[in-house]
Amino acid sequence: MKEITFNDIEGKIAEAETEGQVEALRIEYLGRKGSITKELRNISELPKSKRAREGARLNEIKNKMEEALSDRIDQLRSQKLQEESSQHYDMTMPGISPGIGHLHPVEQLERDVVELFMQLGFEVVDGPEIETEWYCFEALNIGPDHPARDMQDTFYLENGAVPRTHTSSVQIRHMENNNPPIRVIAPGKVYRNEDEDATHIWSFRQVEGLVVDYDISLSDLKGTLEYMLKGLFGEDTELRLRSNYFPYTEPSVEMDASCMVCNEASRRHCRVCKGTGWVELGGAGMVHPQVLRNVGVDPEEYSGFAFGFGLERITAVKYQLTDLRDLWRPDIRFLRQF
Numbered sequence: 001m002k003e004i005t006f007n008d009i010e011g012k013i014a015e016a017e018t019e020g021q022v023e024a025l026r027i028e029y030l031g032r033k034g035s036i037t038k039e040l041r042n043i044s045e046l047p048k049s050k051r052a053r054e055g056a057r058l059n060e061i062k063n064k065m066e067e068a069l070s071d072r073i074d075q076l077r078s079q080k081l082q083e084e085s086s087q088h089y090d091m092t093m094p095g096i097s098p099g100i101g102h103l104h105p106v107e108q109l110e111r112d113v114v115e116l117f118m119q120l121g122f123e124v125v126d127g128p129e130i131e132t133e134w135y136c137f138e139a140l141n142i143g144p145d146h147p148a149r150d151m152q153d154t155f156y157l158e159n160g161a162v163p164r165t166h167t168s169s170v171q172i173r174h175m176e177n178n179n180p181p182i183r184v185i186a187p188g189k190v191y192r193n194e195d196e197d198a199t200h201i202w203s204f205r206q207v208e209g210l211v212v213d214y215d216i217s218l219s220d221l222k223g224t225l226e227y228m229l230k231g232l233f234g235e236d237t238e239l240r241l242r243s244n245y246f247p248y249t250e251p252s253v254e255m256d257a258s259c260m261v262c263n264e265a266s267r268r269h270c271r272v273c274k275g276t277g278w279v280e281l282g283g284a285g286m287v288h289p290q291v292l293r294n295v296g297v298d299p300e301e302y303s304g305f306a307f308g309f310g311l312e313r314i315t316a317v318k319y320q321l322t323d324l325r326d327l328w329r330p331d332i333r334f335l336r337q338f
């Protein structure tokens with residue numbers, strides 16, 4: 001019988017192309033009925049003089065073979081991994097984005113406004129959305145028969161409470177519990193009994209502002225509003241105050257911003273300012289002495305200014321939207337544009 005040598009086996013191992021073939025070789029030589037196993041078992045039948053040498057020779061083949069088998073398996077595995085990765089994965093390809101969204105444009109505007117007022121040292125305060133008539137109207141000098149209550153068609157709850165029609169109610173709540181100096185803004189939702197159309201929605205968001213201190217004047221109001229406008233729409237934006245009427249301010253003004261969409265050349269056709277060059281943003285004024293008295297602040301000692309504006313309206317102006325209701329709809333095609 002031909003003597004088994006490691007050389008023969010080594011060649012076969014190198015040629016094995018799969019882990020299965022490697023395993024078959026192990027069984028062929030080293031398995032229970034494998035040829036090396038058999039020869040080792042037969043050593044006792046050899047003449048005594050040959051036993052030791054043959055035993056050592058076979059054991060050496062066995063050890064070398066075991067090592068070669070496991071090396072070949074490692075080789076095959078890493079080969080396979082490499083082939084797979086070059087065929088199926090490009091490790092340098094960018095990953096699949098999890099599709100992170102962004103803030104709703106109205107929320108973004110609110111945060112921008114809050115940020116600007118924080119820079120001026122204002123504090124952000126909050127109040128309830130369901131109010132009593134006192135906080136929403138009476139304390140703000142809007143009497144039961146006051147025509148201002150028609151100006152803001154109100155939802156009434158069965159118990160007589162009102163979903164607040166404006167955030168001005170927060171002025172009262174804050175002044176009741178805090179002494180001047182006061183410097184606050186109050187962003188929040190308001191509700192009005194409106195039929196919906198492109199320019200009216202029955203719930204929207206406002207930002208209220210209130211400052212009460214010694215010697216507060218209309219020029220403080222003007223400077224503050226100007227700071228906000230320039231911060232929101234750019235340094236070139238101008239503020240215009242027009243006389244108006246609110247029961248809780250005296251004097252009362254309407255605040256306009258110079259149109260941020262058109263310039264002189266394109267003004268005639270501008271849909272945002274309708275050719276006037278100015279966009280109406282909200283109301284403001286010097287806090288009415290009666291309002292201060294209603295919350296126990298002496299109007300002889302203190303004065304203040306207040307303002308309020310709607311965030312949806314300003315968002316609509318900023319992005320030239322034609323329908324406010326788009327800001328309500330969860331339509332991703334619309335929202336992606338911002």
Ligand code: DAH
Nearest residue numbers: 166249283284285306307308
């Ligand atoms: N509350 C008014 C509205 O909802 C806005 C407003 C006007 C707020 C004048 C004020 C103010 O604080 O002084 O239309």
